[in-house]
Amino acid sequence: MIALIEQAIPVLIEGFWITALIGLSSIVLASVLGLGSALMRVSDNRLLSGCAFAYSTLFRGTPLLIQLFVLYYGVGAIGAVREQPALWWLFSDGVRCAILAIGLNSGAYMGEAIRGGLQSVPRGQIDAARACGMGRALAFRRIIFPLAVRQAFPAYSNELVLAIKGTSLASTIAVMELTGYARRLMSQSFLIVETFIIAGILYLAINMFLLGCAHLVERRLRIERPH
Amino acid sequence: MNMSLVDILQSGWIGMLLRGAGMTVFISLCGIVLGTAIGIAGAAVKVGGNRLARGLVGLYTLIVRSVPELLIIYLLFFGTVQPAADLADYLEWDELMSSAFPMLIGILAIGLISGSYGVEVFRGAFKAIDPGQIEAARAFGMSRAQCLRRVTLPQLLWYALPGANNVWQNALKDTALISLVGLVELMRAAVLGAAATREPMALYLMAGALYFIIGLFSQGLFVLAERRFGHGMRRAAA
Numbered sequence: 060m061i062a063l064i065e066q067a068i069p070v071l072i073e074g075f076w077i078t079a080l081i082g083l084s085s086i087v088l089a090s091v092l093g094l095g096s097a098l099m100r101v102s103d104n105r106l107l108s109g110c111a112f113a114y115s116t117l118f119r120g121t122p123l124l125i126q127l128f129v130l131y132y133g134v135g136a137i138g139a140v141r142e143q144p145a146l147w148w149l150f151s152d153g154v155r156c157a158i159l160a161i162g163l164n165s166g167a168y169m170g171e172a173i174r175g176g177l178q179s180v181p182r183g184q185i186d187a188a189r190a191c192g193m194g195r196a197l198a199f200r201r202i203i204f205p206l207a208v209r210q211a212f213p214a215y216s217n218e219l220v221l222a223i224k225g226t227s228l229a230s231t232i233a234v235m236e237l238t239g240y241a242r243r244l245m246s247q248s249f250l251i252v253e254t255f256i257i258a259g260i261l262y263l264a265i266n267m268f269l270l271g272c273a274h275l276v277e278r279r280l281r282i283e284r285p286h
Numbered sequence: 287m288n289m290s291l292v293d294i295l296q297s298g299w300i301g302m303l304l305r306g307a308g309m310t311v312f313i314s315l316c317g318i319v320l321g322t323a324i325g326i327a328g329a330a331v332k333v334g335g336n337r338l339a340r341g342l343v344g345l346y347t348l349i350v351r352s353v354p355e356l357l358i359i360y361l362l363f364f365g366t367v368q369p370a371a372d373l374a375d376y377l378e379w380d381e382l383m384s385s386a387f388p389m390l391i392g393i394l395a396i397g398l399i400s401g402s403y404g405v406e407v408f409r410g411a412f413k414a415i416d417p418g419q420i421e422a423a424r425a426f427g428m429s430r431a432q433c434l435r436r437v438t439l440p441q442l443l444w445y446a447l448p449g450a451n452n453v454w455q456n457a458l459k460d461t462a463l464i465s466l467v468g469l470v471e472l473m474r475a476a477v478l479g480a481a482a483t484r485e486p487m488a489l490y491l492m493a494g495a496l497y498f499i500i501g502l503f504s505q506g507l508f509v510l511a512e513r514r515f516g517h518g519m520r521r522a523a524a
Contacts, residue, residue, distance in 0.1 A: 120501050121494040122462035124473060129494065132480065133487035220352060227354030231466060238357050245364040255361040259353045266352045 064253055067244050071254070074240035075261045081157050081236060082223045082265060088162030089222060093169025093215075100174045111170065118167035123225050127160040131232045157229035165222040169215055176211025177203065209280050216273035220266045237261055299479040299489065306475030307496045313389065313471060314458045317396025321457065322450070324397060325404020326442070332405060333412045343405060350402035355460050359395045363467040366391070388469035392461065400457040407449030414445040444515055451508040455501055462497070472496055 099111035118126065134140055135150040149155050180203050188198035230239030241258040245251045328343045335343070350358060367387070374383030415438060423433040465474035476493035480486035 122459040124462040125494040224354040227356040
């Protein structure tokens with residue numbers, strides 16, 4: 060029994076690193092997509108905001124598993140994609156496909172969080188910045204963005220945990236990550252609860268680490284107000 | 287072998303997807319009922335329970351919310367599949383077992399997952415109810431049960447509606463994961479259809495569209511419910 064657990068731990072830790080790789084890569088991708096789509100959502104250009112709305116609604120309205128299967132089995136089966144080396148490089152590999160799918164999915168949710176932050180910036184602040192002679196870009200960089208980030212950060216950090224949880228679906232497209240190895244151990248041995256506990260602790264560790272980092276960032280972002 | 291959309295429409299997989307969608311809705315509904323019960327009970331413990339009970343509820347929500355849904359489904363499935371098979375063997379219910387077991391796992395999983403989010407939703411709703419109303423009800427001579435039924439529960443459900451909508455939408459999407467332990471619902475029907483027609487793109491897009499439509503439709507129902515039951519109520523503060 061103890062010997063079996065000792066064998067299971069290194070296997071799960073091997074999966075843990077793949078989970079961390081997919082999770083962190085997709086979080087980076089999702090943050091870029093989220094910021095981009097939030098900026099498009101609040102823009103005055105109807106076409107841009109419409110596209111961002113469609114992206115956000117479609118990716119939040121369907122299960123991640125469907126999105127993953129559409130990208131991996133659907134797009135990967137299109138002839139034109141197979142002939143394009145760059146596209147085939149992306150869609151032929153489970154890990155890259157999982158990063159893309161989770162990044163796209165999580166980006167839609169992060170976009171909503173960031174949009175909330177952008178819209179919470181008081182109109183007067185923007186007017187004041189413009190009245191001081193700041194250009195649009197400068198006002199965005201110095202006034203709007205710093206205020207929006209503070210407002211959006213708690214909702215954004217919730218999405219980090221959801222993105223990590225989403226990485227477990229990579230096991231369904233034959234990527235052996237933490238949940239993939241856990242499933243194999245559960246189906247092949249009698250260590251079902253033990254496997255769950257070890258894998259659960261590993262997931263908890265990533266999530267606690269990310270939330271800890273988020274907490275530090277949030278503290279740094281806090282504005283010290285004079286009493 | 288490329289099939290046109292017409293071939294797919296005629297091949298009967300649309301009907302299969304729609305039946306799958308029916309199963310998805312059924313599992314989501316049963317799961318959310320269980321989840322609501324867990325959520326209300328958990329919230330009641332968090333508001334008025336003793337330290338040990340509060341700690342246990344906190345542990346449950348922490349674990350279920352930070353571990354992937356899929357891992358929880360695998361735990362429930364692999365943890366019970368052998369004992370359930372033995373029981374079915376003993377009772378000679380093998381056929382019932384093969385069809386009902388994935389359903390039970392699905393309902394249990396969706397219930398446990400949505401319940402863990404429901405605890406926070408209902409805790410917020412409990413706190414939104416003015417304690418003066420409960421004192422007044424008790425002063426009128428209502429028993430605890432009467433007070434719960436006439437004063438607390440109706441307001442609780444109202445205050446919880448916006449949060450419950452979120453939990454429901456997630457529960458609906460989480461049912462797709464039950465396909466991985468063999469339940470033939472919408473996702474599984476799409477996987478089977480994709481294998482049979484060799485048109486994965488078309489089948490998965492249609493399944494995605496069905497999930498989207500179900501979500502949109504239920505969103506509309508929540509908006510209606512908020513309007514219908516909202517008379518004379520104020521909104522819960524975040």
